[in-house]
Each structure stands twice: as structure tokens, then as C-alpha cells.
Amino acid sequence: MMARLLDGKAIGARLRAGLAERIATLSFRPGLRVVRVGDDPASVVYVRSKDRAAKEAGYDSETILLPETVAESELLAVVRRLNADPAVDGILVQLPLPKHIDPQKVLEAVDPAKDVDGFHPVNAGRLAAGLPGLVPCTPKGVMHLLAEAGVKLSGARAVVLGRSAIVGRPMAALLLAADATVTMLHSRSRDIAEECRRAEILVAAVGRAGMVKGDWVAPGAVVVDVGINRLPDGKLTGDVEFGAARERAGWITPVPGGVGPMTIACLLENTLEAALARRG
């Protein structure tokens, strides 16, 4: 069996078009501010894509660039200014930050009502408790992909590989909230291949190129590859051995063009949600 492709590029574009239509009906433009510190090459690309997508959909989007050498106190002051600015609905501080800045301190300085990354402990805690709040964009995008594929989540055996605060943990919480039976695997887990083979839904978010082998995939499983790894030749590749997995899976996301575009679309969705919640 050859898996069907879960086309995040097309699905994300549809989601953004729907958001643009809704924004055109509003009496205000939702405000997004993305803060980038320094010139990490991947961050330069990501932040540009976020800003462009936001502007295209009709958001009031601005990027705030700070030098690599900015003091932590100065960055915190920028965040506080954005918290206090009524035109700003969503704040995102792009990671990674330079080594002299404590990222946790910065994430905790963002007003939870404007935390469109969903990284503030208040939002992470609300998600863990099964309460509504702003949800991290990447796992939220995965849930959209699963819905588009018509995957039945209730009672499904889902395996999440990776336990990061940004993807793995919130991913497991969202799948659990949708009544899946969730197993989390991580670097200390035993029998990882066997556990993966039991998955009807397999989400790989470890950041290791090709770690998930084709024969770890159950026939007909839905495989979602969150990994974006750069090979020595410059090509991007996921955490899953795509070619071999595709021959067994029922659905599979490509890298690039799977989860990545959904992350940006969900950032815009979160910004609209935050704006509507704040402005009534």
C-alpha cells in the first residue's frame, strides 16, 4: 500500500485563506508582533515567513529586530511594552535566544492572553488541565491535519515520539483531549520500535533525521513527521524514513510541506483567537 500524502502546504493555505476572509469582516486588524534577537539563519527564514503570511491575510504584523548583544533586561522591557500596547493581540519571541538570555524568563514575561506561541506556563498548564487557552502552533497544526485526513481519534492508539515542551507534551495533551489512547516515548523509553508498531497514529518529533524506520510503521497507520533536519548536502528531511514508511502507512506527511506550513497557519489562527478574546 502506498500512503496518501497529507499536504500541509495546501491545507495550511486553505486555513489562511479562511482566516483572511474572517479578518476582512472585522472592524480592526489583529496585531501580531514577532521579536527576533540576532541573526540565526533558520530564525531569519521562519520570522520572514510568519510576517509575510500574516500581512497577506490582513493582519497588522511587525517584526522587531534586536541585536544579538541585547541585554536580557532590554528584551524584557520590549515584551512589557508589547503587553501594554492595546494594538497588539499576539506576541511571539522567536527561539532560540542568545546564550546570555534565559528563554524561560522571557516566555514567562509575555501576557498569557497575547501568548500566541502557547508557551507560557499558564497556557501550558491550562492545556494539561484540559482547559481552553492558547495552544502551541505545531501540535495544533497536526490536529488540523488529522482532521483533514478524517482520522478518527476517539479510542485510537496514538504514539508521540519526543517530549519537548513545544511539541511532544502539548501534542500528547491534545490527542488525549480528543479521546485518543496516548503513549509518549522519549530517549529513555524501552522497546521504541515495538511501541511505534502498535500506533494507529504516529507523531515523530525528536529532531533526528530518519530515526523512525519504515518497519516501525504499522500497515495503514497515520504518520505525522514534525522533524525538520538539515542534511550535510543542505536538503531538509524529517524524523521518518519517508520512502520506506510511505509503503506501509495509510497517510503520511512530507518534509518539507507537511507540518511546517501548518505551524504558520496556526500562529495566525491563534492571533485571531487572541484578538477576539481580548477585544470581545
Ligand code: GUN
Ligand atoms: N523556533 C522554532 N520554532 C519556533 C516556534 O514555533 N516559536 C518560537 N517562538 N520559536 C521557534
